[in-house]
Amino acid sequence: MNDVFVTTADWRTGKALRDIRQRVFIDEQQVPEDLEWDALDETATHFLLYRAEQPVGTGRLLSDGHIGRIAILPEHRGAGLGDQLMRAIIEHAQAQGMDELLLSAQTHAIAFYQRLGFSVCSEVYLDAGIDHQDMCWKASDQVEHSLADIEFISPGRFSILNPDTESEQATRYPEDDPALTPLNEGNAQALLNELVTACRQQLLVFAPEQAAWLFKRRDFIGACEALIARNPKAQIRILLQSVDPEFLSGHTPLALAHRFPSLCQVRRQHPDLPLQAHVQVISDDRGFLMLPKARQRDGFVRRDSADQAKRWGDRFNELWASSQTDPTLRRFLL
Structure with a gap:
């Protein structure tokens, strides 16, 4: 679900x-x-x-x-x-x-x-x-018991139906909520870039280090650069939970803060606050992307969800207010 x-x-x-x-x-x-x-x-x-x-x-x-x-x-x-x-x-x-x-x-x-x-x-x-x-x-005590071997009898020849890729990606969940688009590893990058492209003023990104497979990508960095080019007063705020040395190298959102320090800020959540399992992107006051569990590469996107964007945006701002500029980040940005 x-x-x-x-x-x-x-x-x-x-x-x-x-x-x-x-x-x-x-x-x-x-x-x-x-x-x-x-x-x-x-x-x-x-x-x-x-x-x-x-x-x-x-x-x-x-x-x-x-x-x-x-x-x-x-x-x-x-x-x-x-x-x-x-x-x-x-x-x-x-x-x-x-x-x-x-x-x-x-x-x-x-x-x-x-x-x-x-x-x-x-x-x-x-x-x-x-x-x-x-x-x-x-x-x-949580030991998974191996399944007993079963005898397999081949049914012989059978046809394979490969579902149409475009129609499969267009499927929405649930059926009565067309505003929600399921996100998976196959479509995540396109949906994220679409959300950033639709952004006009403010982009909030929470815990991207937990989903480096999605955010340490040249196309995501490019979409953010395009946002700054569209609006020189745009604001990108990125909040990390931990500063992973691996996340500091390569195509990383931190490079944006290094190049555009007045437009892109990167901070670390206060270490006394509990760690979160999710990853989020909030675009202006409408768009919203959620990975409920960072370890699992599935979630959802809502392109027009004012209530959800406000609720999680307020929560982001609370965490941001107590956040810190980690020494490792400070050295990286110098």
């Missing part, structure tokens, strides 16, 4: 986090407010699950590997969103070097967490008046 993705969120500005937990835990499950809101929220890594551009699920990860506050809004349950949310949190935890995870599960959800590799590790106990059991997850 290209319209579903998970991202980390800042607790201090994460109104959606609190709204979802208010509805699910306090309003629906009658958890007392003084138990729901605790001091751990200030230091936890929080996650938001978006569906069709709306935040519909949340969860948090503590520094000791405890996962909690997993909630999906009632009207969005039954679509596998909880599974996607949990897998994103587990993936994030492993990226942070956490090989053992813990959670306190309501007993009715035990089977759900078991399917994700968790094992029950306590007796039943009451928490906020609801039956719970502790569950544990270890990376060393």
